[in-house]
Amino acid sequence: MIEIRDVPESDAGRMVDFAGLVFHVRADDNELDSWKPRRAERLGAYDGGTLAGQLAALPMRLAVPGAFLDCSAVTFVGVLPTHRRQGVLTSLMARMHADAIAADRPVAALWASQGAIYGRYGFGLATRAIGLEVDTSRPLDLRTTPDDRPLRLIDIASAPGILDPIHRRGLAARPGGLVRDPEWWTRGILRSVDVEAPGFTEPRVVAHPAGYAVYRANGQQTIRVVELVAETPQVEAALWRYLASIDLTTRVHAPTRPVDDLLPHMAADPDQVAVKENYGALWLRLIDVPAALRARSWAAEDAFVLEIEDARIPSNSGRWRLTTGPSPACDRTTDAPDLTLTAADLAATYLGGTTPAALTRIGAMTEHAPGSAARLTAALSVPLAPYINDDF
Numbered sequence: 001m002i003e004i005r006d007v008p009e010s011d012a013g014r015m016v017d018f019a020g021l022v023f024h025v026r027a028d029d030n031e032l033d034s035w036k037p038r039r040a041e042r043l044g045a046y047d048g049g050t051l052a053g054q055l056a057a058l059p060m061r062l063a064v065p066g067a068f069l070d071c072s073a074v075t076f077v078g079v080l081p082t083h084r085r086q087g088v089l090t091s092l093m094a095r096m097h098a099d100a101i102a103a104d105r106p107v108a109a110l111w112a113s114q115g116a117i118y119g120r121y122g123f124g125l126a127t128r129a130i131g132l133e134v135d136t137s138r139p140l141d142l143r144t145t146p147d148d149r150p151l152r153l154i155d156i157a158s159a160p161g162i163l164d165p166i167h168r169r170g171l172a173a174r175p176g177g178l179v180r181d182p183e184w185w186t187r188g189i190l191r192s193v194d195v196e197a198p199g200f201t202e203p204r205v206v207a208h209p210a211g212y213a214v215y216r217a218n219g220q221q222t223i224r225v226v227e228l229v230a231e232t233p234q235v236e237a238a239l240w241r242y243l244a245s246i247d248l249t250t251r252v253h254a255p256t257r258p259v260d261d262l263l264p265h266m267a268a269d270p271d272q273v274a275v276k277e278n279y280g281a282l283w284l285r286l287i288d289v290p291a292a293l294r295a296r297s298w299a300a301e302d303a304f305v306l307e308i309e310d311a312r313i314p315s316n317s318g319r320w321r322l323t324t325g326p327s328p329a330c331d332r333t334t335d336a337p338d339l340t341l342t343a344a345d346l347a348a349t350y351l352g353g354t355t356p357a358a359l360t361r362i363g364a365m366t367e368h369a370p371g372s373a374a375r376l377t378a379a380l381s382v383p384l385a386p387y388i389n390d391d392f
């Protein structure tokens with residue numbers, strides 16, 4: 001008999017060992033993330049005294065178009081190999097949903113180990129990311145004039161205080177990321193060791209008044225970009241020019257960039273910049289559909305009747321009249337629907353990264369009123385593609 005209970009503080013370390021077991025990682029590597037369960041809401045699935053499954057939900061703030069929303073950032077999910085496929089994850093998810101509702105958090109989010117798992121729980125893939133590789137064995141000519149205000153290298157200890165205001169302005173301009181606190185900075189983006197980048201140095205930080213880059217280097221003449229944030233294309237050009245011209249290097253690899261990154265357009269020779277990766281990033285769950293729809297900003301004034309299917313959080317199910325524009329509204333209605341869609345597909349479109357038009361074309365959404373998917377696509381659209389660089 002499985003029972004879902006809070007994991008006490010004294011057992012937070014057990015969750016780290018448990019994650020090492022189910023993710024097949026060495027204890028040393030796992031140690032890097034050991035701080036997360038301590039600051040999370042910890043759920044355990046207990047089989048008697050045995051921890052058979054677990055889930056951690058970090059209370060965070062997520063940038064959505066025009067707003068920041070309280071969010072359960074779900075991580076450390078696992079079930080013992082001996083207890084798989086018996087509904088343990090399903091029970092943990094039900095409790096996570098109930099906790100998020102009780103805490104008045106309109107959204108939850110996660111990074112999935114496998115894309116096949118979370119759609120059934122109402123999560124939709126809301127952001128993608130790309131990886132870029134730049135050949136810097138020759139000068140990188142740019143079509144954008146770099147902002148010539150001086151760059152300066154700063155030490156790691158002072159980095160959170162200097163970078164955070166720039167990062168926050170970036171979140172307001174581009175949805176999808178998380179608000180960070182100093183611990184999130186130092187244990188995340190600025191951590192000295194990255195197990196995914198063996199052989200690379202500790203991070204270097206170069207700052208501009210309106211942007212920054214965090215990067216590592218290795219003995220194989222490669223610069224690895226950890227994060228690059230710029231408030232204008234000219235500042236972006238200045239940072240890429242800097243990264244591309246560091247002595248004793250011939251390659252810049254930026255494994256995590258927004259899908260609408262400007263560098264492929266900026267490079268005078270497009271062959272110098274290759275898109276090497278394209279992958280799913282943040283999975284989003286609208287815990288409270290009407291609250292989430294009222295909270296974001298909209299790109300067009302319009303009105304829709306949405307028929308939403310949500311088997312896991314029934315209070316979201318049914319017909320909603322959504323009014324988009326400067327004073328958004330979302331209320332129950334009995335009117336005929338313009339569109340029928342699942343909560344997971346609504347979540348996938350919420351940040352503006354996936355379009356109702358595409359989901360209708362593939363047959364995932366049903367359009368009853370001709371043209372309504374295109375109109376909803378226009379209302380949801382955002383100037384900059386959603387993006388997250390916090391892999392939690």
Ligand SMILES: CC(=O)SCCNC(=O)CCNC(=O)[C@H](O)C(C)(C)COP(=O)(O)OP(=O)(O)OC[C@H]1O[C@@H](n2cnc3c(N)ncnc32)[C@H](O)[C@@H]1OP(=O)(O)O
Binds near residue numbers: 022085111
């Ligand atoms: C946010 C994160 O932390 S992502 C990390 C997730 N954790 C891992 O990948 C670690 C290794 N895997 C595990 O620990 C487990 O297999 C889990 C957590 C993925 C699944 O736990 P389980 O308790 O076995 O899931 P549960 O029995 O509740 O399954 C529910 C449904 O999901 C399906 N499912 C579960 N895992 C998978 C999977 N990996 N691929 C496809 N379907 C899956 C089940 O078949 C079941 O389907 P059904 O409802 O149609 O019958």
